[in-house]
Amino acid sequence: MSLIPTFHATRLRVALAAALGLLLSPLAQADFSIPGIELVHTVPVATELDTPDLRQPGPVWIELFDGAKSRIDIGQFYAADHPGSVMDKVIESLEAAGKRGVKIRFLLEEKGLKLSDQATLERLRKIPNLTFRVLPYARVGGGIIHAKYLVVDGRQAFVGSQNFDWRSLEHIHETGLRISDETIVGQVQAIFDQDWNAQAALTQNKPVPLPKPGKEPGRGGNYLVASPQRYNPAGVGDSQQELPRLLAEAQHEVRVQLLDYAPLSYGPDKTRPYYPVIDNAIRAAAARGVSIKLMVSDWNTGAPEVAYLKSLAVLPNVQVKIVTLPQDPQGFIPYARVIHSKTMEIDGQVAWVGTSNWLGGYLDNSRNLEVVMHDQAMAERIGALHEQLWDGPYAWPLDVARDYPQPHPGTP
Template identity: 35%
Template sequence: MINSAAKTLEFEQFYIADREGEALEPVLKAVAAAAGRGVKVRFLLDSVMMKESSKALPALEKAGVKSRVINFKKAVGGVQHSKFFVADGKEVFVGSQNFDWRSLVQIHEVGLRIKSARAAADFRRLFEDDWKLAGGAEPKKLFSKKAKGAVTSASPETALLNGSTVTYSLAFSPAGYIPKGFDAEIDQLLAIIRAAEKTVRGQVMTYSLSEYGSKRWAELDSAFRLAAARGVKVELVFADWGMGGKGDRDIKALAKTDNIGVKISVIPQHTAGFIPFARVEHCKYLTVDGEFSFVSTSNWGPGYFLNTRGAAVIITGAAAAGALEDIFSRVWNGPYAQPVDPLKKYEPVKKG
């Protein structure tokens, strides 16, 4: 996508983390080369991670890349946590991957490449609004202008995936700080869980009903419990990063529920030794009834849906659900995932 870009590249990322000789290095060189051949390249990054991002920015800016830093916490209350880029207004890549060398080789991720000018237009609209927000625009006024032709649940787009036809829509977070006419991510996630008849399978890094001192928020938790109560088989995998201390109480409580299976995935250290902030399940997806899929940039907690920038793709079609359920099955049945023991005292995992 980057090498074939002829006119524009817009990157909206949480941060950039490179290391010499690692997998992101050729990607950053490709970005710089694109700017060098006349492509208009812009990077939007969150302020909270600029200590890390500032290491890679000078080389990009020297090549002609324009950048802005968004203080999403000041503007809305959370962070800019979405991870996407748009090429030539024709295609989008969005998923759980940060712009981090570890995401390419040391972290389990899931992403989507969407070849659609209509989908690209929605992501560009969000990028342009956030670009202006980073420049000092007032949030409420910025997002009040209605989006035209948005890819929503009421007006989805059709695509080919592995030779099969699927339909999809887009959704974003946080509600109230997305362009008017866009679907809200949490609404779409709750809708497909509430419609489940047979199975719900999901994998995400963290799960919590409260974050950073927020009030308890149980909408998603209730949706899982209600699905299980009506006979839906719910299976969820979380990363070991969410275990230890008070942080795992919501996961343990969910694991006690009939019809809900919860496992924790513990990816072993690299053979070369400990790698900070790596070797973790970072995917963010969910499938329902082998037919509906939800692929996102958000973890499952109130902070992500209520005041943090996120993006999701909701897909109808067995081709997408089948591909994701294949990933899920390998994790669920693999050697690194173990059922949660509600009575066990888990020790916090060393991250950095």
């Protein structure tokens, strides 16, 4: 039996269930979960998008912080708050946790200091029982801490595309996971501890400790992969190997949503070295008849990246769409109003939710986390989330004949 009718039937059931939930209880917020994992989604305000069966990250983070008993560990690229925002309430919850004696460790990427709001950093540093560290990850793996994650009491974790940024909780299309699966949470905790200890070693001018070797990680069920491989704790797979392997196993359809995509990396003196790892896997899947539906943001239409998108779009079995979200009615918000989710769904059977953009410099030398789920319900829900944007008013097919303007997300 073909998988395609199953896709559409399941997505119709998801839409009907969501609509019914709204009719029955307009004030209630449901959640979509599989054992050990809840799907969490940011719906940008002032859009026609709607996912009432998914909780938003702000309330989820507040719930995690409010429930913390002894420890909160946070690893982030940068931090930015805005008065009166949802993030403002999140930080209030974090402050309350520190005041009641919860030990908080906050690890930030050094290059994220310039992107951060300085008042937010000062507010974080003043939280009782919070230890704030900055890690120059370039001195570890060669890239940056691009992962966005947190661990509470070693029992629950959150991994997703949401930065510790007020815009990510209200004005950007984001996808993440609240995780209670014991194995995955333990692995996320081990990654935080590895990087926390790396910062201490660098501060003391000592070599960064390498993780102890362990058994080859399994590829069944739900599991964590991360980068860079050399600094992955025992049992955590390599995302740079796993992504092409999953694409190689696809049989019918692959749906991908990203901020940006290009087979290019970042080299010295603003060079862009070729990085074919993911691109080769996508082209190989399309060549054997797999339908590829790639959706990226309008930040991805600059040169030279757009040329590579066009070279994909002309291939048989490949469709590429560009998503442009409307500006907020209250006025322009820099570096917002964009799709930032990093998700993949394969054949209605496999889902991928992570923190990496699909370029060089993310899966090879930067700290990123991705969760792979061999679960039909989760895969179909991720697929439906993709389909909502794909078929909605904000996504348009990439025009290979068009000369796209260079994007400037920081200016109106």
